[in-house]
Amino acid sequence: ACMPVWEEHKIVNMIGVCLDTTITTTRCSRYTFRPFDYAPAQAVAFAPYLVNKLGKRWHIAYQDYAFGQSARDAYVAEIKRAGGEVVGGTGIPLGTADMTPFLSKISGNFDGLFGVFAAKDAVTVATQAYDLGLTKKYRWAGDGSIAESTNLPAIGSKIEGFIGQNRYLPVFEGPLNTSYHRRFFDEAVAALKKIDPTGPTPDRFVQSNFESMNFLKLGIQKSGFQGRQDSAKLIAALEGLEVKESDDFPQGDKSIRREDHQAFIRQFIFEMRGGKHKIIEVVPKEKTVFPAACKFA
Template sequence: MIGVCLDTTITTSKCDRYTFRPFDYAPAQAVAFAPYLVNKMGKKWHIAYADYSWGQSTRDAYADQIKKAGGEVVGTTGIPLGRADMTAFLSKISGNFDGLFGIFFGGDGITVGNQAYDLGLTKKYKWAGDGAIAESTNLPGLGNKIEGFIGINRYVPVLEGVLNTPSHKKFFDEAVARLKQIDPSGPLPDRYVQSNYEAMNALKLGMEKSAFRGREDTMKLIEALEGLEMKESDDFPQGDKTLRKADHQAFLREFLYVVEGGKFKLLETVDKDKTITPPACNFSA
């Protein structure tokens, strides 16, 4: 049961019967986000990305969906992981296009946000990207330089819209309290907290449905997880999701947001049924 990893190949070219991802992946995010990028921000995009498997597969997913939405990717820039100084790469980004789309996470998300701002890229171009750039844990390191960034994420730590529910408030409050025990600065929960929590609950639900008691029940557990419907509840505060039988990939709602005043403001919620992509492997056959 995968808890965090977004590498597309896990449920595509490297899928296997024993691996499940109970949260989103780049192709679904791209399906959800590309129409907004093209229709509300601009037709022409340059993609800057973390140059390894996740960044590369996410780049490809967005390039494909931006094109399908009627837009164009005019260039891409790959940046190696862990570069404290990205200016040698970012300074080469120029030309006539509408938006810069970033695909980075962790410390690299902070680095690219700060240095793209310092180079004037986020003023010259519309600035959007994977929500991992502006996770709640990254906001202190980005300060006002991330202002106006438009991102997509499966989870945003706000109590508004469809996230203003008793289940989410319970999860949010408990996560904040537990995170403060680890980090006194009191970070808000992010998508990694959410997906690990829900992954364990998905496994628990599958074990209950299959009456799992040990290794001899492995296939019963797999069959219970295939096609599993997870309903919004205390166990799944992010919302309803479906774990597709064909490839063990889940589909769930996505959130589009803008950073304003150092906080997340929801722009749109994309229903899970509008994020579905065709399976690249098929255990149903």
């Protein structure tokens, strides 16, 4: 909704969180950049694992708005491309406190239940799907936002065995066991504790906001940006920009594609074991690429 405003006033819009696929596809804008992943890239990364390791036939439950719908569409396409099949879908309205009327209708002969939920709805679906026995009857997998670190205290042991995919995890394993990540993690925990005394660990939203600001900072430095009159220079500096893993980009190397201003980054497939994220596969950014579907006005 805000993107036409940025265009009208020639303001560069560096997104920090939003996953609506259309931002860098059918509604793309020369003034808007997304320096983290989106549903098509996530599905390209995760679908082969789902089909080859967990099961061929899937049912997708999702938050019934832009985020959930775009992720559903991406996974339907990529699961099929990987040799699997999506046999059904259940959309649940945003903010539904009691999901059992929707979840209780999920049945049939399929291998896995795939969830696309975030924030409070993620806690609700993980808890109620467990209580209904769905996570025992079917392989339970989904978008990593279901098992974000901030959700785990509320879900408790009911998340055990969940397999997800995420761009960031608050663990020091594999490619995330670096001094860059440790410094980011420590600084983030200290900052978050000032907001929440329980001391939550950073999640992917903290990571993407942090790196988005650093992309913008780097673009400003490269372009000599001084104000709105320099927006064209800033856009040129950001288009095609590649960055290396560092203190400013602790998640890893990444690049912003010139054609649609969409970034591609590595992904982590994980399993919840003992209340913690355990990385089981790392997908390099080169294996997450999805063709551009954008034409700037």
